[in-house]
Structures are given as C-alpha cells and as structure tokens.
Amino acid sequence: MEIEISGIPIEIQRKPVRYLRLTVQAPNGRVRVSAPKHLSNAAIETFISSKIAWIQKQREKFEQQPEAPFAVLGKPYCLRVENGRKNSLVLSDDEAVLILRTPCTDAQREKFLREWYRTVLKEQIEIYLPKWEAITGLRCQSWQIKDMKTRWGSCNTRTRKIWLSLHLAKKPLSCLEYVILHELVHLAVPNHGKDFAAMMDRYMPGWRMIKKGMNG
Ligand SMILES: [Zn+2]
Numbered sequence: 001m002e003i004e005i006s007g008i009p010i011e012i013q014r015k016p017v018r019y020l021r022l023t024v025q026a027p028n029g030r031v032r033v034s035a036p037k038h039l040s041n042a043a044i045e046t047f048i049s050s051k052i053a054w055i056q057k058q059r060e061k062f063e064q065q066p067e068a069p070f071a072v073l074g075k076p077y078c079l080r081v082e083n084g085r086k087n088s089l090v091l092s093d094d095e096a097v098l099i100l101r102t103p104c105t106d107a108q109r110e111k112f113l114r115e116w117y118r119t120v121l122k123e124q125i126e127i128y129l130p131k132w133e134a135i136t137g138l139r140c141q142s143w144q145i146k147d148m149k150t151r152w153g154s155c156n157t158r159t160r161k162i163w164l165s166l167h168l169a170k171k172p173l174s175c176l177e178y179v180i181l182h183e184l185v186h187l188a189v190p191n192h193g194k195d196f197a198a199m200m201d202r203y204m205p206g207w208r209m210i211k212k213g214m215n216g
Contacts, residue, residue: 001013001014003041003045003048005045005048005049005052006049006052006056008031008052008055008056008059009030009031010031010032010033010048011030011031011032011033012032012033012035012044013032013033013034013035014035014036014037015034015035015036015037016036016037017034017035017036018036019036020033020034020035020036020039020044020047021033021034021035022047022048022051022055024055024058024059024062026062028062029058029059029062029063031055031059033047033048070096071170071171072091072096072117072120072169072170073120073124073169073170073171073172073173074170074171074172074173074174074175076094077091077094077095077096078094078095078096079095079096079098080095080096080097080098081098081099081100082097082098082099082100083099083100083101083102084099084100084101085101086099086101087099087100087101087104087112089112089113089116098113100112114147114166117166117169117170118145118166118169120169121145121164121166121168121169121176122145124169124173124176125143125145125164125176125180128173128176128177128180129143129162129180131177132177132180132181132184132203133184135203136181136184136185136188136203138184138185138187138188139160139187140155140160140161140162140183140184140187141159141160141161142159142160142161142162143161143162143163143164144161144162144163144164145163145164145165145166146163146164146165146166147165147166147167148163148165148166148167149165149167151165152164152165152167152168152175152179152182152214153165153168153179153180153182153183154183155183155186155187157186157187157190160187162180162183162184164176164179164180164183165179171214174210175210175213175214177204178204178207178210178211178214181200181203181204181207182200182207185199185200185203
C-alpha cells in the first residue's frame with residue numbers, strides 16, 4: 001500500500017512485526033514503513049505524521065549527496081535511464097544509456113549492472129592477467145571475479161587461485177593491472193613484507209601511488 005503525507009509517497013508494508021519501523025532509503029530517499037498486521041491505517045498515519053520533519057531532513061540529506069557517477073574503467077559517464085523491451089547498456093562518448101525492461105525492480109537493475117560490469121572486467125582480465133604472468137613468470141591456476149566490497153583482490157597461495165573484485169570494472173586499468181600483479185606476487189611471497197615490496201618495485205615502480213589512489 002502506498003499513501004502520501006505532506007507530498008511524500010510512503011510505502012507501507014504489513015508484516016508480522018511488533019513495532020512500526022520507518023526507513024528512509026539511500027540514495028533515492030524512498031520512505032518505507034513496516035507495520036504490524038493489526039495496526040489501523042489511522043494509527044500508522046498518525047505515527048508517520050509525527051515523524052515527518054525527520055523524514056524531510058533525511059531526504060534533504062540524500063539530495064545533497066549526488067549519486068556516485070557512473071564509471072567504466074575509470075571513465076565517468078552521464079547515466080541516462082530509459083525504458084525498453086530488453087535490458088541493455090550502451091556507451092557513447094560521455095553518455096551511458098541504460099535501457100531497462102519494465103517493470104524493473106531495484107534488485108533487477110542492480111543485477112543487470114553487475115553482470116554488465118562482469119563482462120567488461122572479464123574481457124580486461126583476459127588481456128592483463130596473461131600479460132603479467134608472462135612478465136613475472138608467475139602463473140595462477142585459476143581466477144574468478146567476485147563482488148567483494150572490502151578487498152580489491154585475494155589469492156589462495158595453496159591452490160594458486162586468484163579472486164578479483166567486480167568493482168575493479170569501475171576503476172582505471174592501471175588499478176586492475178596493479179591488483180593482478182599484487183596477487184601474482186603473492187604466489188611467490190605470501191605476505192606484504194620486504195620481499196613483496198621489492199618484487200612489486202621491480203615490476204611496477206609506481207605501485208604505491210596506484211594503491212594510495214585506489215584506497216583514498
Ligand atoms: Zn596482498
């Protein structure tokens with residue numbers, strides 16, 4: 001059910017909960033209320049009305065934070081969303097046109113974008129992983145892209161498998177090359193000690209700058 005209070009659309013979901021729960025979602029400022037099944041609509045509306053100043057404050061906060069720009073391999077694009085028959089994403093000079101089948105939930109949109117980024121990243125890994133394997137003579141057994149939010153890459157030195165973060169697809173290629181080299185070097189040096197730094201220096205003298213830029 002959706003109601004409107006002070007011009008703000010509010011989605012109300014009846015749930016087997018004991019208390020009312022109000023959330024203002026980032027980044028779109030959508031307002032959602034989970035309400036116990038037995039509570040009357042009037043009681044819910046009274047509750048929301050009492051919180052309206054807080055809701056407005058939250059929504060203003062989100063408006064001031066622009067959504068992260070849409071970036072592909074380090075290049076920012078202006079994202080335009082349109083409706084169509086088939087999901088697709090087409091890049092032109094500085095614009096990314098995202099066509100979404102309707103109806104499309106936020107989760108479906110996220111899933112489509114994840115798969116799209118995965119294809120972009122896979123193509124680059126297939127170029128740069130063999131490149132750095134050839135340069136270093138270090139070879140991994142297998143690799144995989146993973147939707148990791150807190151790490152750019154990881155490596156299992158025993159199985160020689162490398163994982164690369166899906167989010168590298170948004171970063172410049174220098175970042176992907178750095179992470180690939182970083183994980184390959186772990187096949188020779190498992191820790192981040194002196195030998196690790198020395199090997200990184202030998203193959204990629206500017207790696208510290210790239211690392212700093214990625215995590216800053
Ligand atoms: Zn490491």
